Amino acid sequence: MCGNLLAPVPPAQTVTPSLMPSVPVTTAPSAYYGYVASYYETARATAIDRTKNGLMLLVIGLVISWIPTVGAVGVFLELSGAILVILGRHTFGPDHARNVLLSIIIFVIAIAVVVAAAIFTLLSELLLFPPGGPLVPASFFGGFFVALLIGIAIFGIAEVLFTYALQTSSGRILLWCGYASTISTSSLTFFVLNNVPNVSVISIIPALMYGYAYYLARERIVRGEIPAPSAPPQVQLPP
Numbered sequence: 201m202c203g204n205l206l207a208p209v210p211p212a213q214t215v216t217p218s219l220m221p222s223v224p225v226t227t228a229p230s231a232y233y234g235y236v237a238s239y240y241e242t243a244r245a246t247a248i249d250r251t252k253n254g255l256m257l258l259v260i261g262l263v264i265s266w267i268p269t270v271g272a273v274g275v276f277l278e279l280s281g282a283i284l285v286i287l288g289r290h291t292f293g294p295d296h297a298r299n300v301l302l303s304i305i306i307f308v309i310a311i312a313v314v315v316a317a318a319i320f321t322l323l324s325e326l327l328l329f330p331p332g333g334p335l336v337p338a339s340f341f342g343g344f345f346v347a348l349l350i351g352i353a354i355f356g357i358a359e360v361l362f363t364y365a366l367q368t369s370s371g372r373i374l375l376w377c378g379y380a381s382t383i384s385t386s387s388l389t390f391f392v393l394n395n396v397p398n399v400s401v402i403s404i405i406p407a408l409m410y411g412y413a414y415y416l417a418r419e420r421i422v423r424g425e426i427p428a429p430s431a432p433p434q435v436q437l438p439p
Contacts, residue, residue, distance in 0.1 A: 247288035248421060254284030255363070255418035262411035266404040285362065292427045296365035303358040310355035317347030345390040349383070356382045359410055366417040366426060374416070378409030 261277030264270050289300040321344040356379040364372060385402045393402075420426050 244291050244427075247291035248427070250284040250288035251292065252418055252421050254281040254286075254288065255414050255421075257281030257284065259411045259415045259418070262407045262414070266400060266407050268398070268400060271400075282362070292366060296363075299361045299365050303362040306354060306358040306361070310351045310358065313354060314348055314351035317344050317351070320344075320347075342391075349386055349390060352386050353383055363414055363417045366420065367413065368416070368420070371413045371416040374409050374413035378406045378413065381409060382406040 257277045258281035261274040261279075261281060263274070265274035265278065267274070286300055286304070289297045359382075360375045360379050364375065367375065382403075385405060388402065389400070
């Protein structure tokens with residue numbers, strides 16, 4: 201009994217309080233994120249407006265481009281409209297942006313072909329038929345007309361691609377019909393009706409086809425069919 205009284209007493213255990221479960225802290229949205237989203241929407245709206253206005257200028261320019269007196273004004277309107285469409289191309293997806301760039305490249309190639317043909321024809325005429333010499337035969341200019349027709353055909357591809365990604369199937373058919381009519385009317389003008397006065401009137405056929413196709417693309421934008429709604433770029437908030 202005395203032995204039990206003298207037995208060692210176990211030391212008292214220290215109780216460690218349990219930690220409270222951590223609660224995740226939600227960071228308030230950054231003001232920078234709101235600024236980026238606002239800038240994105242403003243830039244997108246600006247690009248859409250540029251494309252709409254550019255297509256309208258293209259339509260007006262094409263409609264009046266065949267008129268001999270005001271045709272130069274139509275060309276200026278087409279150039280201005282094309283610049284606006286180029287500036288707003290990225291909002292309408294990668295396909296449209298790529299096609300617009302291809303159109304620019306093809307347009308430059310077409311201009312280069314026509315300029316090279318004109319320079320070659322002029323130099324050949326000066327070397328082979330100097331002033332005061334024999335008359336230049338009409339067949340000599342046939343090669344230049346062929347080169348000019350090739351340049352027009354190349355340029356027509358640029359006109360088709362320029363809004364191809366914005367079109368429905370009906371608009372794309374109109375674009376290709378305009379391309380075919382451009383080749384046909386140009387061939388008739390150069391090789392069949394070259395002595396007919398005011399023969400340029402027949403160019404109204406492809407002009408109206410291209411103009412109506414561009415108008416259809418613009419109407420799709422006005423109705424909100426394109427571009428597709430997209431979310432602004434995600435911004436990673438700081439921890």
